[in-house]
Structure formats: C-alpha cells, structure tokens
Amino acid sequence: MNEPIAALRALRSVELRTTACPESADFYAGIWGLRTVEQGPDAVWLRGSGEQHHVLQLTAAPRNGLGRLSFALATPAEVDAAARRLAQRGLPILAGPGPVETVGGGYGLQFADPEGRVIELLADTFAVARLGREDAVPVxxxxxxxxxxxxxxxxxxxxxxxxxxxxxxxxxxxxxxxxxxxxxxxxxxxxxxxxxxxxxxxxxxxxxxxxxxxxxxxxxxxxxxxxxxxxxxxxxxxxxxxxxxxxxxxxxxxxxxxxxxxxxxxxxxxxxxxxxxxxxxxxxxxxxxxxxGVADPGAFERFPELRERIPGAAALSGIGAVPVTAPGKY
Incomplete structure (x- = not known):
C-alpha cells in the first residue's frame, strides 16, 4: 500500500470562483471582517487575523464554484516528495513543483482529486504578522x-x-x-x-x-x-x-x-x-x-481529458471527461 503523499499541517486558504466578485470582495473585506491584501482586475486576496498571508481568494467566474484548496506543508523538500509520490500513483500534476509566482508566494504544486477539485500543497509562503484579536473578526x-x-x-x-x-x-x-x-x-x-x-x-x-x-x-x-x-x-x-x-x-x-x-x-x-x-x-x-450550490466541473473544465487520467474519476457521474497538459508554472 502506498504511503500518503505528504503530511498536511493545516488548511491554509481557499479560492472561490464567484459570479459577484466586486460585491463579495466588499462583503468579506467589510462586515465579514477579513482584510484585503492584494487586488487584481479579476481577483482579490483577503487575510484574517492569523499568520496566513491570505485565507480567501475570490476569482471572477461565470458560475460559482471551488477554485482550489491550499494545504500547508513544512518544507519545499516535502512538496518535491509529494510530486514524486503523485507520479508513483499515476496522478497528474497540474502545476509545479516549484516556486509560486502568484500572490502569497511559496513553493508548491497543484493536482486534482477524482471529482475535479484542485488541491494545492504549499510551503514557504510569505509571512505576515498576526493581528490583535480584540475585534470580532475571523482568524x-x-x-x-x-x-x-x-x-x-x-x-x-x-x-x-x-x-x-x-x-x-x-x-x-x-x-x-x-x-x-x-x-x-x-x-x-x-x-x-x-x-x-x-x-x-x-x-x-x-x-x-x-x-x-x-x-x-x-x-x-x-x-x-x-x-x-x-x-x-x-x-x-x-x-x-x-x-x-x-x-x-x-x-x-x-x-x-x-x-x-x-x-x-x-x-x-x-x-x-x-x-x-x-x-x-x-x-x-x-x-x-x-x-x-451548482454542479462544479472544477479542473475538468480546463483539462477535458484529465478525467481519464485520474484513477476512479471516470466512474463518478457526469461532469465530463479530461487532457492533462504538462505541469505548468504558477
């Protein structure tokens, strides 16, 4: 039996694809209590009071869905080891392993589960100072x-x-x-x-x-x-x-x-x-x-043959069939 690909330390952040990106950004950075750390034309990154650089990424999309789940690993060496174990299991890598060039930085990789959810493993992300906990805002x-x-x-x-x-x-x-x-x-x-x-x-x-x-x-x-x-x-x-x-x-x-x-x-x-x-x-x-919610094809929408490459994915009901390109850069 194969060992797990990595020792996950924590759920670091979540990316949500949203049909109301500007309005949702105002909501989460306003009355919900998060703070905007960076904003682009089609995305916004928000932090809580804890030590994560950001805990939520909102990305404009034609329908709501999950962009990705990001988990913390201890070191880049663990990310590289996870990549080797994914290859041994025949699980295609969508991005990395390598330096992350997007907001928050770090060293990581991405792959998909059998229902098309994108999973990111990250180490060495940018550090931020913990904020005070006096206000009623999320950690x-x-x-x-x-x-x-x-x-x-x-x-x-x-x-x-x-x-x-x-x-x-x-x-x-x-x-x-x-x-x-x-x-x-x-x-x-x-x-x-x-x-x-x-x-x-x-x-x-x-x-x-x-x-x-x-x-x-x-x-x-x-x-x-x-x-x-x-x-x-x-x-x-x-x-x-x-x-x-x-x-x-x-x-x-x-x-x-x-x-x-x-x-x-x-x-x-x-x-x-x-x-x-x-x-x-x-x-x-x-x-x-x-x-x-609404039916979410996840990574299968971008990579229409990926479904045939992930063990067990083809047996799950109906969100399409998927090509994996070579591992990409962040």
Whole structure:
C-alpha cells in the first residue's frame, strides 16, 4: 500500500470562483471582517487575523464554484516528495513543483482529486504578522464542507492519498476529516452533484462569534441558519450567504483531537445533535438550496481529458471527461 503523499499541517486558504466578485470582495473585506491584501482586475486576496498571508481568494467566474484548496506543508523538500509520490500513483500534476509566482508566494504544486477539485500543497509562503484579536473578526479559514457524489470514494482519496483521518461520521451523510488536532478541516456531504457546500471561518471565542453575528445583523445581514452548536465537532455555527449566494460560516470552539485517545463515532442525524443548544431549529429549504450550490466541473473544465487520467474519476457521474497538459508554472 502506498504511503500518503505528504503530511498536511493545516488548511491554509481557499479560492472561490464567484459570479459577484466586486460585491463579495466588499462583503468579506467589510462586515465579514477579513482584510484585503492584494487586488487584481479579476481577483482579490483577503487575510484574517492569523499568520496566513491570505485565507480567501475570490476569482471572477461565470458560475460559482471551488477554485482550489491550499494545504500547508513544512518544507519545499516535502512538496518535491509529494510530486514524486503523485507520479508513483499515476496522478497528474497540474502545476509545479516549484516556486509560486502568484500572490502569497511559496513553493508548491497543484493536482486534482477524482471529482475535479484542485488541491494545492504549499510551503514557504510569505509571512505576515498576526493581528490583535480584540475585534470580532475571523482568524482564518478553519474548514470547508464539500458536496460529493460518492462520499466513500471521496473519503478514501483524502485519507489514502492525503493522509487525512476520519474524526466522525454523521450517519452515512457526512464525514469529518482532520489533518491536525482540529476535529475537521474538510467534511464531505453526500449530494446529487459536486460543489462547495460552505466555507467556515474561525472566531477566537464564543464572545467574538456572537459579536460578529451582531455586526452582520446591524448591517441587515441575517443568518441562514444559527446561531447554534453542532454535535460532531462541538463547534458553534452561524451560516450566511455572501452576495454571490455562496455560504460562509462563523464558528468557534472546534473540538481538539488527541490522536492516542480519539474514537471515531457515527452520530445520528437528529435535531438535538445537529444543534445541541437547540437555538437554531432545522435548516430551511433556502439554506439547503444555498448549500447545494451548482454542479462544479472544477479542473475538468480546463483539462477535458484529465478525467481519464485520474484513477476512479471516470466512474463518478457526469461532469465530463479530461487532457492533462504538462505541469505548468504558477
């Protein structure tokens, strides 16, 4: 059995493709609490109060979707080793390994999973100073929930190839995966098509979490669902829609996993475990529609033969078939 290609340290940042880039940039850099670090004609990069150069990239696109997931590695040597292991597995590389020439810098590579999501592994990115935590603003991205047409295949890929560990299941509907002590940095949700469900941003405490919700309410932005506290992960939640209709979440207090003691659990999908506080009620139809998103071909749109090159991709339902070009520069 092949070893994982790398030891992931953390979810570093997320790129979202958005139909409302200028409006969403104003939203995230305004009342949501992130700060713009760089802006181009079709993209904007935003940071939280933590040490990541940026945690969110918004890229203008004709439909909403996931641009890429960026994970931190410790060193460029680990990126090079990941490239060798990808080649051994027959997984094509989309870019790198090598110096990253775009915003944030670093040394990295990109490849795609069997549903076309672009995964980036990065080391040595630009350093930024941590900001004060007095204001009710996010530290950074803490997890992303992804809709999948085959939850078992998705979990198998992210555990086998990326070395993530399953923390818990919510029956056979959701799986929560970790790459460090946080209960989950990626979760998969069974759905009719591949898409991004939501992106969650860590608030330093429950007090910051509630004050952030209050700030949005002051600006007339009400939660789609929440506030409440989930059973799996034990984290607080309050979900909102950004100007493009993509779902963003404030959260705090994620459970910490002791690798030597943690036992994976299968949670029942009942209201009292979806929200242990009992304050949020069930998610509305509008919330579910926002979280379903739209079918997202991801990398398969740019590389229409890639689907035939990624083991297992061709077996997944219907988002096209894909050519991989030679590994590209950043």
């Amino acid at each position: 950074g991205v803490t997890h992303v929930v992804l809709n999948t047409v085959d939850i078992d295949a998705a979990v198998a890929f992210y555990t086998d190839v990326l070395g993530m560990r399953v923390s818990d299941w919510s029956e056979h509907q959701m799986a929560f995966l970790r790459c460090n002590s946080d209960h989950h940095s990626i979760a998969f949700n069974r759905a009719e098509w591949t898409s991004v469900n939501h992106v969650a941003y860590e608030m330093p405490s429950v007090d910051h979490f509630m004050r952030g919700i209050g700030r949005l309410r002051h600006h007339g932005v009400l939660p789609l669902w929440g506030p409440g506290r989930h059973g799996p992960g034990d984290n607080t939640f309050s979900y909102f829609a950004d100007p493009a209709g993509l779902v963003c979440e404030y959260t705090s207090g994620i459970a910490q996993v002791d690798e030597d003691r943690w036992l994976c659990r299968v949670w029942r999908r009942v209201p009292e475990l979806s929200d242990t506080w009992g304050t949020a009620g069930p998610p509305s139809g509008e919330t579910r529609t926002h979280m379903a």
